[in-house]
Amino acid sequence: MSSSSMTSTHPAVFLLMGIPGLEHLHIWISIPFCSAYSLALLGNCTLLFIIQADAALHEPMYLFLAMLAAIDLVLSSTTLPKMLATFWFRDREINFYVCLVQMFFLHSFSIMESAVLLAMVFDHYTAICKPLHYTTVLTRHLITRIGMAAVARAVTLMTPLPFLLRRFHYCRGPVIAHCYCEHMAVVRLAFGDTRFNNIYGIAVVLIIVVLDLRFVILSYIFILRAVLQLASQEARYKAFGTCVSHIGAILAFYTPVVLSSIVHHVACRAAPHVDILSVNFYLLFPHMVNPIIYGFKTKQIHDHVLSLFWRKDV
Numbered sequence: 001m002s003s004s005s006m007t008s009t010h011p012a013v014f015l016l017m018g019i020p021g022l023e024h025l026h027i028w029i030s031i032p033f034c035s036a037y038s039l040a041l042l043g044n045c046t047l048l049f050i051i052q053a054d055a056a057l058h059e060p061m062y063l064f065l066a067m068l069a070a071i072d073l074v075l076s077s078t079t080l081p082k083m084l085a086t087f088w089f090r091d092r093e094i095n096f097y098v099c100l101v102q103m104f105f106l107h108s109f110s111i112m113e114s115a116v117l118l119a120m121v122f123d124h125y126t127a128i129c130k131p132l133h134y135t136t137v138l139t140r141h142l143i144t145r146i147g148m149a150a151v152a153r154a155v156t157l158m159t160p161l162p163f164l165l166r167r168f169h170y171c172r173g174p175v176i177a178h179c180y181c182e183h184m185a186v187v188r189l190a191f192g193d194t195r196f197n198n199i200y201g202i203a204v205v206l207i208i209v210v211l212d213l214r215f216v217i218l219s220y221i222f223i224l225r226a227v228l229q230l231a232s233q234e235a236r237y238k239a240f241g242t243c244v245s246h247i248g249a250i251l252a253f254y255t256p257v258v259l260s261s262i263v264h265h266v267a268c269r270a271a272p273h274v275d276i277l278s279v280n281f282y283l284l285f286p287h288m289v290n291p292i293i294y295g296f297k298t299k300q301i302h303d304h305v306l307s308l309f310w311r312k313d314v
Helices: 001-009 025-055 060-089 097-128 131-137 139-156 162-164 183-187 196-229 234-268 271-299 300-311
Strands: 011-018 093-095
Touching: 001 271, 011 060, 011 097, 011 131, 025 060, 025 196, 025 300, 060 097, 060 139, 060 271, 093 097, 097 131, 097 139, 097 162, 097 183, 131 183, 139 162, 139 196, 162 183, 162 196, 196 234, 234 271, 271 300
Parallel strands: none
Antiparallel strands: 011 093
């Protein structure tokens, strides 16, 4: 007995609380959550199907879009099924190692999404600023390397987290005051010096959000300068049109990150459900709206969607 207690430094399972203070409203809260998840599944699966089925869409822009759709599918499916099970069936238990895996997938795929959005900026920059070199620069080989680099960066940054969390004793109870296994929510249960985890988590956010967003802004400054130098108004309008959908996706991804960060610091003195609802908004909103943004603003995809749902018998 004593030896097992010495070697077991963590509970066998954690208990997910859901949204603290709003447990009596879980059924009602699950309705928009389930609707958003359904839209994310339908929209991203439709995008992947359209891009895979049409060889004309096997171009860099659409290949990056397929990566984005696949990442959105994984991100939403990592947390939403268990979250809905907690809301509907009060299935609160999650195995300790499953919790670590969920946390790893959640954070690593969020980092991948930021990298793919940055790669899409590079695609737009090359198409608008260096159109004559577009096909020679953005080759299949380079796109594959960009995808592998995005995965490698995410895995490298997130691999330490599960090992860091395994070393703690969890003497403050197994109840996670959250809907899923988010890094800081698990750290709050740990007994011991968690300063390194806190610093590491902040450092990763700064590396991803600040560094990636800085490159995005700089790239769009160059793109704007190139567009304004175009002689034809029609050409300028077309160039701006190709960027609108991507700017919408960037805003959908980064705006909730900034807002949830602000709410997190404000909500420390307020009700905990405010913080959790803001984080869930960040988790759900981009994956739901990305297919809608690209479906409406990208003509080729828009036409394919219409042909799927409004196909007439000949």
